[in-house]
Amino acid sequence: MSNDKFISIEGIAKRYPNPAGGSTAVFEDLWLSMKRGEFSCVIGHSGCGKTTVLNILAGLDEPSEGAVIVDGQAIEGPSLDRAVIFQSHALLPWRTVMGNVAFAVSSKWRNWKAEQVREQAQKFIDLVGLTGSEHKRPSELSGGMKQRVGIARALSITPKMMLMDEPFSALDALTRGTLQDEVRRICLETGQTTFMITHDVDEAIYLADKIILMTNGPGAVLAEILENPLPKNRARIDIHRHPHYYGLRNHIIDFLVSRSKTFAQTVTGRDPRHVPVVRPALPEPAIINEPAA
């Protein structure tokens, strides 16, 4: 299929029945596409339905309506092609670091010999910098180390796509920075298509090619897709020196503070199939593709 629409979310909705009868829609008629090798970040307030979208992409949850097409095929349940990094790292506590990664490797390559599985697992444990901790159990690891095991486990099956649900939100600033660097390096090296949820504006600016702004639920919609104007070779320590940095940052924060609440009521003539792509820059953000009328 075309690289332009490696992943295509086509009109999905998620509704939960109300205890009193009827149903509440977390979101309705959601359309979004992602290119191969692209890093997309979703930002939105708590409870707007970010995890729900990610779970649908992962195949762990089913939309009430609509479909998701990955590489030309509709998603029917979870797949080894789409690795998930869970918010709570979700390591199996009775297995060691090696055991957790090897579990994923042996799930993908069922007839590999133990030696082969161990080798592949070791490669990714080394990649996330956990060499020497292979035989520790999750309870003996720090939060950052656990998250690294989760990353190693997701990468070890060489997925076509990575789905990350606030992977760094439980970490201290220093560890978070290091892991962001690592994830960015790995994603650039392996050309991963990545979908990530975050609450951290700077994290989104540093990592993402596209930042998707989601309004508050219930009935959340995608308000804008921001194209990251910062150069691809940006470094975490000096992104704030980039002339476009503050324009982008203020735009996102403005959205989170005020527009995310009022967007659904104030904006009319919105076409859910064509979310406006915006490239915020100096001095005012400019819309580079008008929503089709």
Added chain:
Amino acid sequence: MANSLSIRAAVVSIALLLLFLGGWHIATRGTGPAANMSPEYARLMGATATQGKSAMPGPLDVGAKLWEHIKSPFYDKGPNDKGIGIQLGFSIARVLFGYVIAVAVAIPLGFLIGMSPLMSKALDPYIQILKPISPLAWMPLALYTIKDSNTSAIFVIFICALWPMLINTAFGVAAVRREWVNVARTLEVGTVRRAFTVILPAAAPTILTGMRISIGIAWLVIVAAEMLVGGTGIGYFVWNEWNNLSITNVIIAILVIGLVGMILDQILARFTRMVTFPE
């Protein structure tokens, strides 16, 4: 700190034991020869009447008898006179037999109930009704249908050991963290492999706790069951010695029953610790 605590606890334990043995000894010792009794009558009545001795054996009597049992635990002098080791062996064999069958039924069935909300709802009323029935209430029915008393005792053990394991397995399986199951799902792990690699290890501590409760109940029930069916076993031994009016042997049996129960419990406790994982 912890060390000195266990030493102090041990001292208190031993002091309590000595206090108990001392009190027991004083309460049951003789009060000296009773006055003018014809020797023939005295021989007939035994020490209870002649020495003012209590009918209850003292700790020294029990100790002496216990030593006899320890010296030859496995003698066999006919159906009503077997060593306490042989009787214990019969009881343990029955308990293990019934228990193993109960494990073989309870764990797969518990998995089914825990994994399938339909089966859980469908089987719930049966479990609720069958669980509170005293295992001994099954005895007449078992004797009537199975006819063999030994098998009936095993059946009763099976029935009483079943429920705690079944309920704990179902609960443990149903309560496995969603995220661990989701990990397996995203890795496209099939149902069977998922059951063994994710659900079983995650539910193992709960299952083992159920198994520990079950072995305790089975050991409680075997004594009563053997009193009913008779023939062999530690329960029968207690009943037989009661009919012989050998309170000494009854006390020894009580002691031994407690010891074996503790050992069985400790074995299961060790297994439970082996499968428990820190989070």
